[in-house]
Amino acid sequence: MIYLDNAATSWPKPESVLRAVMGVQQKPFGNPGRGGHRASLCAGRVVYACREEAARFLGGVPERVIFTLNCTDALNMALRGFLHKGDHVLITHDAHNAVMRPLCGMEKRGEITLSVLRAGADGLIAPEAIDEAVTPATALCVLTHASNVTGTIQDAKGLTEASHRYGVPVLLDAAQTAGTINLADIGADLLAMPGHKGLLGPMGTGILYVGEQMDLRPLREGGTGSSSESVYQPQLLPDRYESGTLALPGLAGLLQGIRFVRQHCAEIHAYEVQLIDELRSGLKNIPGVKVYGDDAAPHGGVLSFNIAGYDSAETADRLDRAGFCLRGGLHCAPSMHHFLGTEGTVRASVGPFSTGREIDLLLAEVEKIAKRA
Ligand SMILES: Cc1ncc(COP(=O)(O)O)c(C=O)c1O
Structure with a gap:
């Protein structure tokens, strides 16, 4: 998992x-x-x-x-x-x-x-x-x-x-x-x-x-x-x-x-940003994937995306069946979706123990799903 x-x-x-x-x-x-x-x-x-x-x-x-x-x-x-x-x-x-x-x-x-x-x-x-x-x-x-x-x-x-x-x-x-x-x-x-x-x-x-x-x-x-x-x-x-x-x-x-976290606060932030940046650039190279949020804006360990042809809940469900726990839907923030013009997104959020390998595996799975769309 x-x-x-x-x-x-x-x-x-x-x-x-x-x-x-x-x-x-x-x-x-x-x-x-x-x-x-x-x-x-x-x-x-x-x-x-x-x-x-x-x-x-x-x-x-x-x-x-x-x-x-x-x-x-x-x-x-x-x-x-x-x-x-x-x-x-x-x-x-x-x-x-x-x-x-x-x-x-x-x-x-x-x-x-x-x-x-x-x-x-x-x-x-x-x-x-x-x-x-x-x-x-x-x-x-x-x-x-x-x-x-x-x-x-x-x-x-x-x-x-x-x-x-x-x-x-x-x-x-x-x-x-x-x-x-x-x-x-x-x-x-x-x-x-x-x-x-x-x-x-x-x-x-x-x-x-x-x-x-x-x-x-x-x-x-x-x-x-x-x-x-x-x-x-x-x-x-x-x-x-x-x-x-x-x-x-x-x-x-x-x-x-x-x-x-008190001992590692800044390091954890930098590490999570690095993982999310890797994910963001990987997702942007997959045809049919849309990533939300401004590239240049300061951000933390959270990123939202959608795959064309799939509802966010459906993508999250497919990912779950492949062993990935990501959330689909509105994430209890309807007003943010109004701002983004979406009806839901798939959200990936990392922590201090997430790894670059996990990001690579997720990218490979998203690519597979996007190809099937
Ligand atoms: C921005 C924001 N505020 C409040 C909450 C509510 O947090 P909790 O689940 O601890 O009640 C969340 C939960 O995801 C959140 O993301």
């Missing part, structure tokens, strides 16, 4: 991640923060180590690292916890449904208004697009760092600076960049990311980093193991946003995943 669906979730994971996930289940680890006995304290130390590691990686402080179920959960926490009735929100054409659905639902209920930032034909958004779209009611700018369809990476730092000039905070969806790009430099106020993609942790993990000036209403309230004498949600972070038992095996694995 050749796995090229790392944009959905990364595989394989480093050995250290697998060992850590097993480790906290083989030994007596209690519920973190829910007892003074040694088993609970051991678990609490694992959770704190993960929080510290994430904070170091994100250039922040541990208590503002909020553990979530995935990136969708982090984005919902940020959007629903921050916005108020009457707010205007800036969004991007390449937003995933994890951003679109909560916001479009709020818009439909008459709670907020939305504007999509203007993008060039290359899919890139210039900071001036913010000048054009911002209004006195703009409360938040939600940026997608990299498209999960084409891999195109936006100038998140430039866009964040432009938004800040109007006093508008930025929520960055870093689902496709966390683990390969330094997020600390961008200056976003809220950072949402999955733990199970580029950070190489297990599924069921994610992070919302809540910047210093940001105050969110908690979506979930309940037991935190702290201030138990009060029937009201504690104000202290991270407890304010982390009610209920945390995913200890997931966080033990995520700690090791972040440790792995």
Whole structure:
């Protein structure tokens, strides 16, 4: 099997991640923060180590690292916890449904208004697009760092600076960049990311980093193991946003995943770009294959294509039968397909353990399918 669906979730994971996930289940680890006995304290130390590691990686402080179920959960926490009735929100054409659905639902209920930032034909958004779209009611700018369809990476730092000039905070969806790009430099106020993609942790993990000036209403309230004498949600972070038992095996694995990528972040990015560039130039030489996304735009380890005569789902299915795991369809980003003028694409997404040989084998298989069309 050749796995090229790392944009959905990364595989394989480093050995250290697998060992850590097993480790906290083989030994007596209690519920973190829910007892003074040694088993609970051991678990609490694992959770704190993960929080510290994430904070170091994100250039922040541990208590503002909020553990979530995935990136969708982090984005919902940020959007629903921050916005108020009457707010205007800036969004991007390449937003995933994890951003679109909560916001479009709020818009439909008459709670907020939305504007999509203007993008060039290359899919890139210039900071001036913010000048054009911002209004006195703009409360938040939600940026997608990299498209999960084409891999195109936006100038998140430039866009964040432009938004800040109007006093508008930025929520960055870093689902496709966390683990390969330094997020600390961008200056976003809220950072949402999955733990199970580029950070190489297990599924069921994610992070919302809540910047210093940001105050969110908690979506979930309940037991935190702290201030138990009060029937009201504690104000202290991270407890304010982390009610209920945390995913200890997931966080033990995520700690090791972040440790792995923190040491190799820039190398991983360069390696993934190299593999995608090889794939892109190979696909372009196959008659009947169309590759999406601008060649010159900065990009990560994601690429979309179609083979003439086949629907994307059919191509993905044929590839699956030949042993390749790639995704076909809309990739939960309908607005991006509207922008590209497609009804679906086949997506290849690489990870740090993908190889040039896998890319060569994929190219050979695509060529075979294209010839049969
Ligand atoms: C850009 C983007 N945002 C959000 C998400 C949602 O991530 P998760 O599956 O962790 O909820 C994805 C998932 O692919 C994505 O690509």
